[in-house]
Every structure is written in C-alpha cells, then in structure tokens.
Amino acid sequence: MKLIIDNANINDIRSMYEYFPMDGVTCNPTILAKEKRPPYEVLKEIRDFIEEGELHVQVLSDLADGMVEEAYKIRKELGDDTFIKIPTTKEGLKAIRILAAAGINVTATAIYTQMQAFLAAKAGAQYVAPYINRIDNLGSDGVRTAKEIHDMFRNYGFKTEVLAASFKNSRQVITLCEYGIGATTISPDVLDLLIKNDSVTAALNVFRKDFEKVCGKGKTMLDCG
Numbered sequence: 001m002k003l004i005i006d007n008a009n010i011n012d013i014r015s016m017y018e019y020f021p022m023d024g025v026t027c028n029p030t031i032l033a034k035e036k037r038p039p040y041e042v043l044k045e046i047r048d049f050i051e052e053g054e055l056h057v058q059v060l061s062d063l064a065d066g067m068v069e070e071a072y073k074i075r076k077e078l079g080d081d082t083f084i085k086i087p088t089t090k091e092g093l094k095a096i097r098i099l100a101a102a103g104i105n106v107t108a109t110a111i112y113t114q115m116q117a118f119l120a121a122k123a124g125a126q127y128v129a130p131y132i133n134r135i136d137n138l139g140s141d142g143v144r145t146a147k148e149i150h151d152m153f154r155n156y157g158f159k160t161e162v163l164a165a166s167f168k169n170s171r172q173v174i175t176l177c178e179y180g181i182g183a184t185t186i187s188p189d190v191l192d193l194l195i196k197n198d199s200v201t202a203a204l205n206v207f208r209k210d211f212e213k214v215c216g217k218g219k220t221m222l223d224c225g
C-alpha cells in the first residue's frame with residue numbers, strides 16, 4: 001500500500017518524510033489555501049523536496065474544457081508526472097477521458113459511490129479517491145465502499161487503484177491496509193496515530209529502568225561496560 005501525505009505544509013512534509021516511508025503528497029484546494037501563499041510557489045517547493053514521489057494536484061473548473069486546460073498548466077509548472085485530481089462529476093468524466101487518452105496521470109477525486117469509481121476507472125483514471133470519513137458521516141460505510149471498489153476493479157481487471165482519502169482514525173487505515181488497497185492519503189495527525197502506542201512506551205520504560213539498575217542513569221550500550 002502506498003502511503004501518501006495529505007498536506008501542503010513543507011515543514012510538516014519534511015518531518016513526515018524524515019520518519020515515515022512516504023510515497024508522495026496529495027492536496028486539495030482547501031489544504032493549499034491554508035498555506036496563504038501562491039499555490040504554485042507552495043507546490044514547486046513540495047515537488048523539489050519529494051523528488052520522484054507522487055504529487056497529486058486538484059483542478060477547480062466546473063467544465064471539462066477548463067479542467068483539461070488547468071491540467072496542462074499544472075503539468076507545465078510541476079512536471080509531466082504530476083497526478084491531476086479531477087472531481088468525478090459528469091464534466092469530470094469527460095475531462096478524465098480526454099486526459100487519459102493523452103497519457104496524463106489522473107486521480108479521480110470526490111468519490112462517494114461505487115458507480116462514480118466504476119465510471120472513472122473505465123474513463124481511464126489511474127486512481128480513484130473515495131472519501132472514507134465523509135462517507136461515514138453520510139450514514140454509510142466508507143471502509144466498506146473502498147473495499148467494494150477495490151474488489152470491483154479486480155473483477156473487471158481494471159488497472160485503476162484505490163487511493164483512499166479522508167481518514168479520521170488509524171483503524172480505518174489499518175483495515176484497508178490489511179485488505180490490500182493500492183494507496184492511502186493521510187494527514188500528519190492520523191499518520192502519527194499509526195505508530196503511537198502507550199504499551200510500546202511502557203515496555204521501553206521497563207527495559208530502560210532495568211538496564212539503569214546495572215549501568216546507571218542515562219547509560220546505553222555505548223557507554224556501559
């Protein structure tokens with residue numbers, strides 16, 4: 001499962017890359033706006049830092065022609081390997097088909113239903129991004145929807161992968177990881193929750209205390225005996 005960071009803050013991204021085995025960065029217009037700087041300035045910094053990592057950037061236009069135009073501008077500014085996030089509306093489907101036919105990487109976003117995912121995959125998207133938590137908040141089941149989309153793609157032999165998005169807890173991520181989902185995009189807060197565990201801390205404290213009984217406070221394998 002690819003692990004992608006859902007954030008546009010370069011300091012957060014650097015820090016997450018330092019600790020976690022990351023595969024790239026996604027953002028959406030809301031995440032970009034939080035940086036309060038010109039978007040391409042922010043995105044170019046991220047592009048340079050993550051080098052070959054995946055970068056997913058969303059368009060704003062409502063109509064297909066505008067989406068396609070934005071896609072070319074994004075690629076010109078940030079490189080041809082950039083994934084263009086296209087909202088999976090009727091106009092979006094038209095744009096996905098045009099872009100995919102031109103060999104452009106597309107991530108179909110704002111996925112709430114299996115049908116959207118099916119149509120986006122058939123139109124040629126590399127990824128579809130179901131919104132796990134937002135689906136839950138509609139009274140449905142985001143994790144189940146993502147699993148069903150994954151299974152449906154396998155049944156049809158589509159190459160499209162699920163890029164699960166909108167997580168609020170680590171359980172949602174782990175369940176999809178077990179299931180073999182292609183990728184997840186996760187905020188720094190939820191990423192930290194994947195490794196935070198009070199039992200691990202407690203176990204390490206016992207090891208330290210026992211060791212210090214013999215070697216003294218603050219000693220390690222470097223400076224004891």
Ligand SMILES: O=P(O)(O)OC[C@H]1O[C@](O)(CO)[C@@H](O)[C@@H]1O
Pocket residue numbers: 006026027028031056109110129131133134165166167185
């Ligand atoms: O519900 P949230 O946390 O705003 O997430 C929406 C998600 O959709 C995406 O736009 C999909 O890539 C992410 O950037 C974001 O995680």
